[in-house]
Amino acid sequence: MDITGYALVTGGGSGIGKACCLAFAKAGARGLLVADINVDAAKKTADEAKAAAATCTTLDFRAEAVHIDIADESSVQTAVEKMVELFGRVDYCVHSAGVSGGSHGSIAGNNFSDFKRTLDINVNGTYLITNFVSVAMKAQEPKQTDASSVERGFTRGTIVILGSVSSMIANPGMVQYTAAKHAIMGISKTAAIDNVTFGIRVNCICPSWIDTPMVQRSFELVPGLEQTLLDGAPMGRLGRPEEVADAALFLCSPKSSFITGCGLIIDGGMTLGTKT
Ligand SMILES: NC(=O)c1ccc[n+]([C@@H]2O[C@H](COP(=O)([O-])OP(=O)(O)OC[C@H]3O[C@@H](n4cnc5c(N)ncnc54)[C@H](O)[C@@H]3O)[C@@H](O)[C@H]2O)c1
Known part of the structure; x- marks a missing residue:
């Protein structure tokens, strides 16, 4: 995959973010900062990443953990500053921290505090991460994207943001999540076009x-x-966090050097329709 730089992963204490951390470690990243509101979980992931890197790569791999609350501006600023202080640059940022949105209920009976909280964390959090990481990436020296291909241009970094199929379609009873994930796609596309001349690619998964x-x-x-989901899923199963991490690393790598502003659907065919 040609992953050789330094990665910042938010939400790295659990689920998809954790799978991304382990994938970076195994793929040859030189350093990793695991950022999560649950700092104990982030430390555990950092330890697991070090163990994984030891069996897979020969480079000196460093992994650290930091507390972050993505909805808090100064907390995001501090975490991004720590990344630069530790490693000198941010080559890859995978933004996976987020919440599912609390209660499920149709629009007529939905809970407004859940709506506001979900947008506060998922939308404001994505805005803040994308903002501070873009500032850090813009300030760093560009590198040739692919050592063997001048034609692929230069890069200052790549940002991958966790959207959802709910960035594309509506899921019943989840207005707060659907609204947040549509907004996240908007942030991602705007960041992609704003950053394109600086050699920073931004994509949404x-x-x-x-x-x-x-x-x-x-x-x-x-x-x-x-059971309802499994019955309707074309592949008849849930996805694995590792399958999402593979896509995240592809979008961080030079293999995706001409891809920016995309919303990459990973759904085992779910948005094609039900299998019957
Ligand atoms: N699991 C899915 O089916 C699925 C599908 C589509 C999109 N996603 C998205 O992928 C991302 C990760 O989801 P997951 O399933 O791995 O969830 P998860 O709950 O397993 O992990 C989320 C992580 O985010 C952290 N977090 C929550 N609030 C935070 C905050 N304010 N500041 C910092 N960290 C915070 C949590 O501590 C946790 O470690 C989310 O954005 C989610 O919406 C998940």
Whole structure:
């Protein structure tokens, strides 16, 4: 995959973010900062990443953890500054921190505080991360994107943001999540066009249901949801966090050097329609 730089992963303490951290470690990244509101979980991921890198790469790999609350401006600023202080640059940022949005309920009975909280964390958080990481990337020296191909141009860094199929379609009973994920796609596309002349690519990943602690909590909240999803899923299963991490690393790597502003659907065919 040609992953050789330094990665900042938000939400790295769990689920998709954690899978991305381990994938970076195994792929040859030189350094990793795991940022999460749950700093103990982030430390655990950093330790697991170091163990994974030791078996897979020969480079000196460093991994650290930092507390971040993505909805808090000074917390995001501090975490991004720590990344630059530790490694000198941010080559890749995968923004996976987020929440599912609390209660499920149709628009007529939806809970306004859940709506506001979800937008505060998921939308404001994505804005803040994209903003501060873009500032850091713009300030750093460009590198040739691919050592063997001058034609692929230069890069100052890549940002991958976790959207969702809910960035494209509506899921019933989840107005707060759907609204947030549509907004996240808007942030991602705007950041892609604003950053394009600086050699910074920004892409959004749009998964359907992936087997993570977030989704397991939704299954506990909504009886019968898991079976309904499995019955309707063309591939008949949930996605794996590692399958999303593979896409994130591709979008960070020189292999995707002409891709920016995309919303990459990873859904086992879910948005094609039900299989029957
Ligand atoms: N799992 C899925 O099916 C699925 C599908 C589509 C999109 N996504 C998106 O992928 C991302 C990761 O989801 P996941 O399933 O891995 O969830 P998860 O709950 O397993 O992990 C989310 C992580 O974000 C952290 N976090 C939550 N609020 C935070 C905050 N304010 N500041 C910093 N960190 C915070 C949590 O501590 C946790 O470690 C989310 O943006 C989610 O919306 C998930």
